[in-house]
Amino acid sequence: MDSFLGLDALMLARIQFGFTVSFHFIFPSISIGLASYLAVLNAMWLWTKDETYLNVFNYWLKIFAISFAMGVVSGIVMSYQFGTNWSGFSDKAGPVVGPLMAYEVLTAFFLEAGFLGIMLFGRRKVGPGLHMFATAMVAVGTAISATWILSVNSWMQTPQGFGVNEVGQFIPEDWWAIVFTPSFPYRLAHTLTAAYLTTAFIVGGVGAWHLLKGRSHNPGVVRMFSMAMWMIAVTAPLQVMLGHEHGLNTLEYQPAKISAMEGHFESHEDGAPLILFGLPDQEAGEVRYALEIPHLSSVIFGKGWNGALAGLDVVPDELEPPVAVVFWSFRVMVGLGMLMVLAGLWGLWARWRGNLGATPMLWRLMVAMGPSGLVAVIAGWITTEVGRQPYVVYGELLTADAVSPLGAGAVGWSLVAFIVIYFAVFGAGVVYILRHMLTPPTPKERGPNAEPGPTRSAGITPQQQMSNRDPKATEITTDATGGTRA
16 A cells, blocks of 8 residues: 555545644634734724723734734645545535635635725724724624634534435535534534634733733733733633533534543443543553543433433444544643633632732733643644544545545655645744734834834834833822732
8 A cells, every 4th residue: 555654645634634724723713813802902992092902902913914814825725635635525525615615705705805904004094983894894704704614614514405416426405504504503603712712812821921021010911911811701611611512512413523522432321421531442442541420421411410321332443533532632622621711710809809910820820821722722623523533524425535546655745845834934923923922012002004103123122112101101000019900
C-alpha cells in the first residue's frame, strides 16, 4: 500500500484537513466575538462620549483587522481541499453543500467585506452614525457567516431533507429540512457563545496582564478588564447549559459519539457511571484505571438513577469512533469550561466586594486563561468531528469513500508545505498581535482610521507613552485598600 511516513493517503488527508481547520477555526472564533465587542464599544462611546470607549475600540480594532484577514485567507485555502483531497465528498454531497456555501458568500461575506472598509477607515469620512451602522453590519455578518457554515456542518452530522439519485449523489428535496437539521440550533448557539467567551478571555487576559504590570491608572485597561469579566460571568454558565442541551441532542441522533465521549464501551442497564478520568483501551474494550462516579452519567442525560445507557458494544467495530481522542478532547473542553465558570464567579465576588481592580490572584488566573477559549473551541471541534467517524456524512457517506484517489506522497508533501507556510505566514500575524497586546491602550489611541493623537513610535516604551497621558483621562476611583474600582 502506498504510504508516506507509514501513513496512507486517507489518514494524511484527514490530518491535513484537521490541521488547516484548526488554524482557521482560531481566527473566526476571535473575529466573531471581537466584531460584537467593537460594536458595543462604539455604541457606548456614541452614547456616553467617554473617550475611554473610543480608545479601547481603536486598540482592539487593529487586532480584529489582522484576525479577520487571516481568517479569510485560511478559510479560502481550506475550501480548496474539497476539490483536491475530498473529491468523493464534493461529488456526492456537492448538490447539498455547494449552495449552502454559496449562500454564506453571497450574504455574510459580501456584507462583511462591504462594510469592513468603512468600519476600519471611514469614521471621519462618513460620520458617526453611518460608521456605527457599518460596525454593526460587520458584527451581524460574522454571525450570519457562522450560521451558514454551521448549517453545513449540522447537515453532515444529522443529515435530512435529501434523496439519492441514480449515481449516488445527495439531491436536495427540502431546503428547510436541510438548513434546519435537528442539531443545528444547538450547534449554532454553542459555537457562537464559545466565540464570545473566547473573546472575553482574550480581552480579560490582556487587561489582567497590564494590571499586573502596574497599569491600573490606565482607564482603558481597567475598562476592558471590567467588561470582559461581566461577559464571562454571563456567558460561561450559559455555555455550560447550552453544552448540556447539545449533549442531549447528540445522544438522540449520534449515540456512538456520546459513548466515546463518556468512555462507555459496554451498555449499562441499571445506571451508567460518569467516568472522570482513565485510559481508554479500544482493543480491550475498557477504560483502564477509571475514576468514576456511579450512576451519574445516566442522571446527567436525564435517564434517572438507574436509567439504561447504550455503549459501544451495540456498534459494529468498524463503525466505532476513535475513543481515546474523543474521550480526552471532551474532557479538555469540559475542564476548561468549569474553570471559566469559576473565573466568572470569582470576578462577581471581587466586584461585589469592590476590589475587582485589586485582586492580583484573579489577574494571574485571567492571564493564564487568556488562550483557554481557543483551546476549548479546538477541543470541542475535535470532539465533534472525530466523534462522527468513520462517517463524513453521518450514517450516509464513509470518510474512506469521500477521499480523492491520490497517492500518499502527494498528500504528504502538500501537508509538509502547509505546515511550513502556515507557521511562517500566520506565525508572523500572531507575533504582531501579541506584540500589540503587550502595549496598553493609550489616551487618544489611534486606529486604522488614523485619528489624530499620539502614536506608538519606534524607540518609545509604553511607560514613556503613558507618562504623556492626559491626567484627566486617567482619573479612577480607588477603594479603601488603594485598589481600583472597575
